[in-house]
Amino acid sequence: MPELPEVETVCRGLQPAMENAKIVKAEVRRKDLRFAFQKDFVHRLEGQTVTGLGRRAKYLMADLGSGDVLVMHLGMSGSFRVVSDGNANMPGQFHHPRAEDRAHDHVLFHMSSGALIVFNDPRRFGYMKIVARGAIEEDPLLKGLGPEPLGNEFDADMLARSCANKKTSLKATLLDQRVVAGLGNIYVCEALFRARLSPRRLAATLSTKKGETTDHARRLVEAIHAVLNQAIKAGGSSLRDHRQTTGELGYFQHSFQVYDREGEKCQTKGCGGIVRRFTQNGRSTFWCPKCQK
Known part of the structure; x- marks a missing residue:
């Protein structure tokens, strides 16, 4: 499973294409990954601007203009591909190579920046969900997480x-x-x-x-x-x-x-x-x- 440095690398690789850009269109090509997508998942994403993209533990967290947060986890085999001007880049290389089979492209974000963000996950252990910013600390996925190992609290x-x-x-x-x-x-x-x-x-x-x-x-x-x-x-x-x-x-x-x-x-x-x-x-x-x- 990707660890903190890999996730941080992916986060930094996605920031230029996602931050301050609007999600013009979101495509979900199956009903679930590790967990089922929320019924209003696409509706809550489309038209929203990504005001910031960060990381908490092994989670990617995209703040949306609506006040929601898109929480994303790579799972065992998940990876993101950034397609811009016909060129594709996969931010992050892992100990076990990521798949490139397009049949496993499960989630696509069409950004106003012109970039297409593609989430590929053959084993489907990754997941995405939308959480209200005010409820983020009580979310079952994030509740109880310890301090960040590179944060000031950890000594x-x-x-x-x-x-x-x-x-x-x-x-x-x-x-x-x-x-x-x-x-x-x-x-x-x-x-x-x-x-x-x-x-x-x-x-x-x-x-x-x-x-x-x-x-x-x-x-x-x-x-x-x-x-x-x-x-x-x-x-x-x-x-x-x-x-x-x-x-x-x-x-x-x-x-x-x-x-x-x-x-x-x-x-x-x-x-x-x-x-x-x-x-x-x-x-x-x-x-x-x-x-x-």
């Missing part, structure tokens, strides 16, 4: 407090969207590796018995920030023909240090360990048992 002290007395593993806790929003399997593996912390370590060890923040928490937050910022930056500079003046981001690219590198030598200087994989809470976990403690 070592906050993470230590959230993990205090938890009997779950550190990795499982970081994947809990109520603790921190937007982190997924890939970047949790990568951040734990950079922080030299075992995915099996108890989350409670980020604070002392007296409730004090440990160095483990500080190292982990620093690693989360570094990994996410590096990934987002790569999304903006990876295309050879990237044109900064358009605001359009290139395809997202990043190199993993442990994820999907089972059997390879650890990249930590002087470690000499081998990257291993094991199943943890139903997900593949990649780590170096020698340097992650």
Whole structure:
């Protein structure tokens, strides 16, 4: 599933075509994706200006002039394609390639900017819904989400407090969207590796018995920030023909240090360990048992 950097890259790639433009026409080519579309979905979109496009956790959120918000999730295989002047660009490149089969073009937005925004989703785990801005915090999809990992609220002290007395593993806790929003399997593996912390370590060890923040928490937050910022930056500079003046981001690219590198030598200087994989809470976990403690 696309994670925070991929979604942020898609968001920035869509902004030039969608922000301050009117949705002249909306096409929905099936009655549902993961969930059924609202009966008035098209009616509430057509004629509305997108006043802003942002991200919350792994959700894309388009503010509309009506006061509604179009909430969009990429699911497992969803992607957006921007068609303008006959040329198509797909903002965001993922670990697993996105599909290009036009039979899976399920939602189309014809924008007053002249751009055609196409949502393609072969597995149909993505979804879209319209929520009133005033009710956004109470919506079942968004209610209870934790702080943004790149926001001012998220720091070592906050993470230590959230993990205090938890009997779950550190990795499982970081994947809990109520603790921190937007982190997924890939970047949790990568951040734990950079922080030299075992995915099996108890989350409670980020604070002392007296409730004090440990160095483990500080190292982990620093690693989360570094990994996410590096990934987002790569999304903006990876295309050879990237044109900064358009605001359009290139395809997202990043190199993993442990994820999907089972059997390879650890990249930590002087470690000499081998990257291993094991199943943890139903997900593949990649780590170096020698340097992650």
